[in-house]
Amino acid sequence: MEILDIIWWIAIIALFALSYAGVIFPVIPAPVVLWAGFFVYQFGLNSDELTWVFWLSMAILTIVLIVADIIANSYFVKRYGGSKLGEWTAAAGVIVGSFVIPPFGIIVVPAVAVFVVELMQNRQVMEALRAVFGSLIGFLSGALAKFVVVTIMVIWFFTVIIF
Numbered sequence: 001m002e003i004l005d006i007i008w009w010i011a012i013i014a015l016f017a018l019s020y021a022g023v024i025f026p027v028i029p030a031p032v033v034l035w036a037g038f039f040v041y042q043f044g045l046n047s048d049e050l051t052w053v054f055w056l057s058m059a060i061l062t063i064v065l066i067v068a069d070i071i072a073n074s075y076f077v078k079r080y081g082g083s084k085l086g087e088w089t090a091a092a093g094v095i096v097g098s099f100v101i102p103p104f105g106i107i108v109v110p111a112v113a114v115f116v117v118e119l120m121q122n123r124q125v126m127e128a129l130r131a132v133f134g135s136l137i138g139f140l141s142g143a144l145a146k147f148v149v150v151t152i153m154v155i156w157f158f159t160v161i162i163f
Contacts, residue, residue, distance in 0.1 A: 008044040012037045016154055023146045024106065027098040030150055031062045038157060049161050058153060065149040072142035073135070080134025081127050082118060089117045090135040110135050 015037035022030030038058065042050050073094075077087045093110025100109050114135045118128035 005045060008040055011040050011044075015040065019150055019154075020147070023143050023150060024103060025098045026094050026106070030146055031065050034150060034153055035062070041157075041161070046161070050157075051160075054156070054160050057156065061149055061153050061156075065146055065153075068145040068149065069142040072145055073138035076134040076138030076141065077114070077131055078134070080130045080137070081123075082114065082131030082134050083121055083123075085121065086114050086118050086131045086135070089113045090138065093135070094139055107136065107139070110139065 015033050018028060019030045019034040019037070022028035022033055035058070038050065070091075073091055074087045077090050078084075082090070090110045090113070093113040094106050096113075097105035097107070097109030099105065111132045115128045115132050118131045119125070123131070
């Protein structure tokens, strides 16, 4: 193995690891970083192994990844009585929270923001707390779904190039 190949592999592994960080920190676009790893392999190491079936499958899984994350957050905030504004606030709070007191900000900031927004809409304290709980469950379920899909994509990649 040449030194350049080793550098390419280090880049690929680093990008895959960074995509896992994107599961927790939404400011890191996990699908984009994961695709960057695929492209590094395709254009840096071997342009013959990753077939159109692989690329189509990764595109479909990427769509699943993005949709699952959005739906999970929205669904659980709504399910626990949160308003539409509470749903949007939860999503924005996760992004802002990534920068404020990381890594705890991704839980604390959306919780406080949703609580305040729900109270501002004349909700009772218990209703606001339920929406906060929905926001937390939405974030955690979205993160779990992203983790599972990213893992499937990484395993699929290594399966294709090894076998």
